[in-house]
Amino acid sequence: MRLVVVGAGGRMGQALIRAIGESAEAVLSGAVERQGSAAIGRDAGELAGVGSLGVIVSDDPLLVFAQADGVLDFTSPAATVEFAGYAAQAHIAHVIGTTGCSADDDAKILAAARHTAIVKSGNMSLGVNLLAALVEQAARALPAADFDIEVLEMHHRHKVDAPSGTALLLGDAAAKGRAVDLNENSVRSRDGHTGAREAGTIGFATLRGGSVVGEHSVILAGAGERIALGHMAEDRSIFARGAVRAALWARGRKSGLYSMRDVLGLA
Ligand SMILES: NC(=O)C1=CN([C@@H]2O[C@H](COP(=O)(O)OP(=O)(O)OC[C@H]3O[C@@H](n4cnc5c(N)ncnc54)[C@H](OP(=O)(O)O)[C@@H]3O)[C@@H](O)[C@H]2O)C=CC1
Numbered sequence: 001m002r003l004v005v006v007g008a009g010g011r012m013g014q015a016l017i018r019a020i021g022e023s024a025e026a027v028l029s030g031a032v033e034r035q036g037s038a039a040i041g042r043d044a045g046e047l048a049g050v051g052s053l054g055v056i057v058s059d060d061p062l063l064v065f066a067q068a069d070g071v072l073d074f075t076s077p078a079a080t081v082e083f084a085g086y087a088a089q090a091h092i093a094h095v096i097g098t099t100g101c102s103a104d105d106d107a108k109i110l111a112a113a114r115h116t117a118i119v120k121s122g123n124m125s126l127g128v129n130l131l132a133a134l135v136e137q138a139a140r141a142l143p144a145a146d147f148d149i150e151v152l153e154m155h156h157r158h159k160v161d162a163p164s165g166t167a168l169l170l171g172d173a174a175a176k177g178r179a180v181d182l183n184e185n186s187v188r189s190r191d192g193h194t195g196a197r198e199a200g201t202i203g204f205a206t207l208r209g210g211s212v213v214g215e216h217s218v219i220l221a222g223a224g225e226r227i228a229l230g231h232m233a234e235d236r237s238i239f240a241r242g243a244v245r246a247a248l249w250a251r252g253r254k255s256g257l258y259s260m261r262d263v264l265g266l267a
């Protein structure tokens, strides 16, 4: 499968180029960065530290998408919405790892999914998606009146969105287990005289610092006991390998918006 990496010069872009190189079923056919980026014109393999691959980083996504079967996209919400339009036009699979998308961005991505297969997830690792299934099960089993759910996350100092996409994915899994809507039941931050905790809410706490790749815990706190479920990402290759797997799964699949749990059979 011929894959394009957009945001090729980024932390995940470089990890994706390496992961494609390690796959027996995928080949890097193109790499894209934004206009004016210092990466334009460089060899994508050199950029990712794996030696020359003969793929030159371009600022023309339409041209590059026309010669590919799929695109791996870990960029920014605005860029992802633009790439979703181009991937739909080219009828190629679009794997989206970008987090921090607004409801309006998500509506545009859903519209693009009428024309091609899109896999979008706040976390592409096997471990986190298994964790989400476990969180859903725990939230279903434990009464909301007795157990308070809190989602904690820590990431590196460069991360620009909060809570993380993974924290929201885990919150969503907890809400699904409780058969409630996350948006109507979440507390995204606390400060000052907040009053006592409201039963049934799902709380979020965000830490940022250093080089932490990604750490998440979901705590279900009852009277006299606590259950803690968690995941620690030690290397970005876990997300990159998941993204390549998602692209291979999406190839030739009917148009629609899919999740990583669909890809892994954990839905
Ligand atoms: N779902 C998952 O499993 C994971 C998701 N992520 C998410 O992926 C995203 C990227 O993370 P990370 O790699 O750390 O961030 P980086 O900032 O390192 O990389 C993003 C890259 O995208 C580039 N970019 C932005 N806009 C465009 C554009 N219009 N055209 C081409 N390239 C563009 C940036 O260029 P420039 O620097 O010039 O702006 C940059 O090189 C984040 O939303 C993050 O949360 C991260 C890890 C795992």
Ligand SMILES: O=C(O)C1=N[C@H](C(=O)O)C[C@H](O)C1
Pocket (backbone or CB within 6 Å): 099, 122, 123, 155, 159, 163, 164, 165, 166, 167, 213, 214, 215, 233
């Ligand atoms: O920005 C990151 O780095 C990560 N982003 C994703 C998120 O927002 O959850 C996934 C991973 O935790 C790393």
